[in-house]
Amino acid sequence: MTTNYKDLITxxxxxxxLGTSTEINFNIARLHTASDINVPIIVERSKIEGPTILFNACLHGDEINGVDIVRQLIANKINRPKRGTVICIPILNILGFLNGSRAFPDGRDLNRVFPGSSNGSLASRVAHKLIHEVIPEVDxxxxxxxxxxxxxxxxxxxxVKDNPELKELAQVFGAxxxxxxxxxxxxxxxxCFQLNKPMVLFEGGRSSFIDDNISKIGVEGAKRLLAHYDMLDEAHKVNKPKSKSIFVEKSxxxxxxxxxxxxxxIKINSKIEVGSIIGQITDPYGKIHQPVKSTYAGYVINVNEAPLVYQGDALFHIATKLHDKK
Structure with missing residues (x-):
C-alpha cells in the first residue's frame, strides 16, 4: 500500500x-420535492498520522449485509483508529437501499459506470464524485x-491474480x-486499480438479507486489516480465523x-465429489422428483435459495481448482 500521510485531508x-471526528454529507441528488438526498460519510482521524482506510458498503442498494458490517464497525467504535484515518460509508447507493433495488433510479448499475462523468447519468455523477473527491485521500x-x-x-x-500485496491482505482478512x-x-x-488504490472486495450472504455469521466474518476481517497496519485500538481483541483461507483459481x-x-x-462451504446429490427439483403435483447431482468436485461457494427455478438457472457455484498459496 503506497501511503502519503497527511496532517490535513480534504x-x-x-x-x-488529525484528531478529528466528523460526518460529511455526500449530496448525491435532489428529489422532485426539492429535498436533498445525502449519503453520510463518517470520518475518524487519530492524532497520530498513519494510513487511510475506507470501509464501503451498499454499492448495490439491495446488498444490506455489508451495511450491517460497516454499521457494527461504527457502533462498536472499531472505526476509531489509534493511528491514521478510518472512513466509513455504510450506504453508498442510498436511493437503491430505500427502494430495495440493486440499481439507481435511472436504472443503471452503479458498479458499471466508474469512473463516471460529471455530466453523465445520476449514477455516473455519483461515481465521478466518489472517484475524484474521496478516493484520492484513501490508501x-x-x-x-x-x-x-x-x-x-x-x-x-x-x-486479481499475481498481485502480492492483495494476496497478503486477503490472507490477513482471513475469509x-x-x-x-x-x-x-x-x-x-x-x-481504484487504475488509480493505484488497492481494494479488498468482500462477498458474503445474499441480497435483501442479513446473515449474522457473514457479518461476523466481515467485522473480524476488518479488525485484522486494521491490526495489520497497527491502527486497531487495544480495546478491541483480534481473533484468528478458524482456518487458513482456501485460494480458488477456477470455479x-x-x-x-x-x-x-x-x-x-447441501450447506455452503461444504466439500463435495462428482456425483454427490446436492439438491432436488420437484413439481407441484408430486409427479417429478429429480435429484441434482454434482458434475464437479470441490467446495460449494454459492447456493441458490430460490424456491422456484427455471431450466438453466444457476443453482450452485463450485470452487473446482484450488491454488497453492505458498
Missing amino acids: ILGQDIP LIVDFHTGGASRFNAAQVRI PFVLYSKHIAKSFRNA SWIRARRSGMFKSI
Missing part, C-alpha cells in the same frame, strides 16, 4: 485535520458485497475463501436441468 471540499478500500438475487455467497475475498477474479470494465474495483456453475420447485440439501 473530502468533498471539507478539510479534516486502501474495503468494499462489502453480497450474492445477487437469491444466491447466497460463501464468505470470500476477491482479488474462508479467496477467489482470483479479473477486473470488470467500469467497476469500482477497476477504477464452475451447476445449472438446473429442468424447471420446478428447488431445494438445496
Whole structure:
C-alpha cells in the first residue's frame, strides 16, 4: 500500500485535520420535492498520522449485509483508529437501499459506470464524485458485497491474480475463501486499480438479507486489516480465523436441468465429489422428483435459495481448482 500521510485531508471540499471526528454529507441528488438526498460519510482521524482506510458498503442498494458490517464497525467504535484515518460509508447507493433495488433510479448499475462523468447519468455523477473527491485521500478500500438475487455467497475475498500485496491482505482478512477474479470494465474495483488504490472486495450472504455469521466474518476481517497496519485500538481483541483461507483459481456453475420447485440439501462451504446429490427439483403435483447431482468436485461457494427455478438457472457455484498459496 503506497501511503502519503497527511496532517490535513480534504473530502468533498471539507478539510479534516488529525484528531478529528466528523460526518460529511455526500449530496448525491435532489428529489422532485426539492429535498436533498445525502449519503453520510463518517470520518475518524487519530492524532497520530498513519494510513487511510475506507470501509464501503451498499454499492448495490439491495446488498444490506455489508451495511450491517460497516454499521457494527461504527457502533462498536472499531472505526476509531489509534493511528491514521478510518472512513466509513455504510450506504453508498442510498436511493437503491430505500427502494430495495440493486440499481439507481435511472436504472443503471452503479458498479458499471466508474469512473463516471460529471455530466453523465445520476449514477455516473455519483461515481465521478466518489472517484475524484474521496478516493484520492484513501490508501486502501474495503468494499462489502453480497450474492445477487437469491444466491447466497460463501464468505470470500476477491482479488486479481499475481498481485502480492492483495494476496497478503486477503490472507490477513482471513475469509474462508479467496477467489482470483479479473477486473470488470467500469467497476469500482477497476477504477481504484487504475488509480493505484488497492481494494479488498468482500462477498458474503445474499441480497435483501442479513446473515449474522457473514457479518461476523466481515467485522473480524476488518479488525485484522486494521491490526495489520497497527491502527486497531487495544480495546478491541483480534481473533484468528478458524482456518487458513482456501485460494480458488477456477470455479464452475451447476445449472438446473429442468424447471420446478428447488431445494438445496447441501450447506455452503461444504466439500463435495462428482456425483454427490446436492439438491432436488420437484413439481407441484408430486409427479417429478429429480435429484441434482454434482458434475464437479470441490467446495460449494454459492447456493441458490430460490424456491422456484427455471431450466438453466444457476443453482450452485463450485470452487473446482484450488491454488497453492505458498
